[in-house]
Each structure stands twice: as structure tokens, then as C-alpha cells.
Amino acid sequence: MKAGSRIVDLMTGTAKVGIGAATLVAGEITSRSVRIARVVVPASIAEGPLDAVERHLGRRQDEARKSERENRDSVADVAESVLNRVVVGVVDMLDMEQLIDHVPINKVVARVDLPGVIEEIDLAGVIREATTGLGGETLDASRAGLMAMDLWSARLVDRILRRKEARDLTVRWNGTAPPVSVKPEVMP
Amino acid sequence: MSRHREIRSERGQQLQGLRAGFISRAVASGIDVVLVLFAYVVGVVLVSIAWDLFFSKSISVAAPPHWVNELLAWILLVVYLTAGWWSTGRTLGKQLLGLRVVRSDGSPLRFWRALLRALLCATFFPVLLLALVNRRNRGLEDVAFGTVVTYDWLPASYEPLGQPPIDGRPMIEVRQSSVPIVRP
Numbered sequence: 001m002k003a004g005s006r007i008v009d010l011m012t013g014t015a016k017v018g019i020g021a022a023t024l025v026a027g028e029i030t031s032r033s034v035r036i037a038r039v040v041v042p043a044s045i046a047e048g049p050l051d052a053v054e055r056h057l058g059r060r061q062d063e064a065r066k067s068e069r070e071n072r073d074s075v076a077d078v079a080e081s082v083l084n085r086v087v088v089g090v091v092d093m094l095d096m097e098q099l100i101d102h103v104p105i106n107k108v109v110a111r112v113d114l115p116g117v118i119e120e121i122d123l124a125g126v127i128r129e130a131t132t133g134l135g136g137e138t139l140d141a142s143r144a145g146l147m148a149m150d151l152w153s154a155r156l157v158d159r160i161l162r163r164k165e166a167r168d169l170t171v172r173w174n175g176t177a178p179p180v181s182v183k184p185e186v187m188p
Numbered sequence: 189m190s191r192h193r194e195i196r197s198e199r200g201q202q203l204q205g206l207r208a209g210f211i212s213r214a215v216a217s218g219i220d221v222v223l224v225l226f227a228y229v230v231g232v233v234l235v236s237i238a239w240d241l242f243f244s245k246s247i248s249v250a251a252p253p254h255w256v257n258e259l260l261a262w263i264l265l266v267v268y269l270t271a272g273w274w275s276t277g278r279t280l281g282k283q284l285l286g287l288r289v290v291r292s293d294g295s296p297l298r299f300w301r302a303l304l305r306a307l308l309c310a311t312f313f314p315v316l317l318l319a320l321v322n323r324r325n326r327g328l329e330d331v332a333f334g335t336v337v338t339y340d341w342l343p344a345s346y347e348p349l350g351q352p353p354i355d356g357r358p359m360i361e362v363r364q365s366s367v368p369i370v371r372p
Contacts, residue, residue, distance in 0.1 A: 143341060144197035146215060147209070167323050169206040171292075173205070
């Protein structure tokens with residue numbers, strides 16, 4: 001699609017959004033007027049007509065909202081497309097080599113407080129966290145694997161010895177706390 | 189390793205504080221033996237080089253007789269195991285696999301108990317085999333000296349009951365009658 005037709009789309013879409021917004025505002029004003037009319041006019045006279053107006057208004061409002069949403073999305077798409085084309089066009093027009101020649105890179109770099117930035121990042125902390133987490137996970141996985149082998153070997157031996165009762169693995173922690181991570185019950 | 193490190197493995201969480209099984213214990217013991225032998229070899233090489241630097245014109249690595257090697261490695265192993273079990277209840281191998289040696293009541297080992305246990309284990313490795321068939325995962329060394337090897341992945345477990353743990357979590361006791369862990 002040509003850029004010109006996109007711009008026309010953008011303008012049309014924007015106009016539709018404007019009209020939709022105006023419709024919504026008008027509907028809102030009418031709705032409030034109806035509410036005021038209900039207070040002012042006796043119910044016996046106004047109830048029927050006002051109900052009909054409100055029903056009609058409600059339908060129109062819903063349609064207007066839906067239409068306004070669609071128009072807004074459409075306009076956003078078109079606007080993005082137009083903006084992309086504009087940016088690409090401008091960048092194509094630039095002579096990058098010449099532009100870079102005019103940028104005082106050394107001065108820019110000199111103004112950056114690199115030690116401050118590194119200190120702010122806390123690189124050591126990031127590395128420490130990452131390696132500790134990774135090491136901890138690997139260690140846990142290895143230990144859990146060996147635990148599984150413990151249970152498996154115990155099951156195998158118990159089966160060979162035709163034992164019917166499960167092994168008792170509890171420890172009588174008298175006077176001493178169990179490890180901090182101990183849970184009260186162990187699932188079979 | 190931080191005391192506040194979480195145990196991510198569900199099985200790991202469930203088995204903490206319970207008696208460790210044969211495989212974990214055997215692997216931990218294997219690691220300990222390898223570490224001690226490695227330390228011994230490095231020690232012999234360093235002593236040999238140091239000796240030659242002072243008392244010899246050329247540097248060479250000595251090759252002690254077999255019985256000297258065996259005796260020194262055995263002594264080193266006994267010292268290493270005793271130090272580990274007496275101090276924290278762990279050797280490096282047990283630390284790596286998250287195991288801890290305690291007395292049957294959960295209290296830490298005293299020096300003589302740790303030493304005797306180390307003497308037995310260093311002299312006769314197969315004592316551990318009993319843990320494979322024992323109903324309570326007890327090796328011969330556990331039966332002989334009233335000790336228990338537990339899963340204990342997090343450090344610093346020795347806190348008397350009644351005092352809050354360092355991280356403020358409530359103390360939880362293992363239920364005596366629970367845990368049919370291994371179903372036949």
C-alpha cells in the first residue's frame with residue numbers, strides 16, 4: 001500500500017474516532033438528561049417514553065463504544081505504519097558516516113561515570129547470586145538423586161528379604177533440635 | 189552456603205532429619221577416602237621436594253614403602269574423620285552430600301566417640317554394608333557407637349530445643365510414629 005493512501009486512512013480513521021467520541025459524549029449527555037427528567041416529570045406520565053428512550057440510547061451507546069474501539073485500534077495500526085515509514089525514510093536520507101564523524105564519541109564516553117555505573121550494577125553481587133543459585137540447584141539435584149537411590153536400594157533389599165514393614169527412618173531428637181528444614185511428616 | 193538457602197527438591201525437604209540410606213553414605217565415604225588419598229599424595233610430594241631442596245643436590249619424589257604409605261594414609265584418614273565428626277558432624281564428603289553424623293539422641297558426637305568410630309571405619313570399610321540391610325539404616329559403626337547418620341542439607345543444626353532458631357521459624361519435631369518411607 002502506498003504511503004499516500006496510508007495517510008488518507010490515518011486521517012479518515014482519526015475522523016471516525018472523533019465522531020465516535022462525540023457520539024459517546026452526546027449519548028452520555030442524553031442519558032443524564034433522561035435521569036434528570038425522571039426526577040422532574042411525574043412517573044405516571046414520563047415512565048413509558050423515558051424507558052423507551054433509555055433502551056434505544058443503551059443500544060446506540062453499545063454500538064458506539066464498539067465502533068469507537070475498532071476505530072481506535074485501526075488508527076493505532078495505521079499510525080504505527082505511517083510512523084515506521086517516516087522513520088525509515090528519514091534514516092535512509094541520513095549519511096551515517098558523516099553523522100558519526102560529527103559525534104564527539106570520546107567526549108561522550110569521558111562524561112560517562114563508568115566506575116559509578118559498575119558500582120551501581122553491583123556486578124559482583126549479580127555474579128554471586130547467579131553462581132550460588134546455579135550451584136545450589138545442581139547440588140540439590142545430585143543429593144536428591146542419591147536420596148532416590150537410597151530409597152530404591154532399601155526397597156530392593158527389603159523385597160529380597162521379604163520384609164513387610166517399612167523401614168523406620170526417624171531419629172529420636174532428645175534435647176537437640178532436628179535440622180531446621182525438617183518437616184513434621186513425610187509422605188510415603 | 190547460606191543457612192537461609194531453600195531446599196528446592198521436594199524429596200529433599202521431606203527426608204531432612206531422617207536416617208540416610210546406604211548409597212548416599214557410601215558415596216560420601218568414597219569422596220572422603222579419595223580426598224584423603226589425594227591430600228596424602230600431595231603431602232608426600234611436597235615434603236619430598238622440600239627435603240631435597242635442603243638436603244640433596246637433585247630434586248626427586250620419594251616413594252615410601254607400601255606399609256609406610258598405608259599406615260600414614262590410615263592415620264590421616266582417622267584424623268580427618270575424627271575432626272569432621274567431632275567438630276560439625278560432617279566430613280567434606282558428608283558436607284557435599286548433605287549428611288550429618290549425630291548420636292542416637294541427635295546430640296553432637298564427643299571426641300572419644302568420634303575417634304573410636306573413625307578408627308573402626310578407617311580400619312574396616314565394609315562396616316557400612318550393614319546399613320543396606322538394617323531396618324533403621326544403621327551401619328555396624330552406628331550400632332557399635334550409638335550414632336546416626338541423617339540427611340541434613342542445611343548447615344548449623346545444633347540448637348537446643350526451646351530456643352528459637354536463628355531464622356525465626358518455629359521449631360518442628362519429627363513425629364516418632366510417622367514415616368513409612370520405604371514400602372516393601
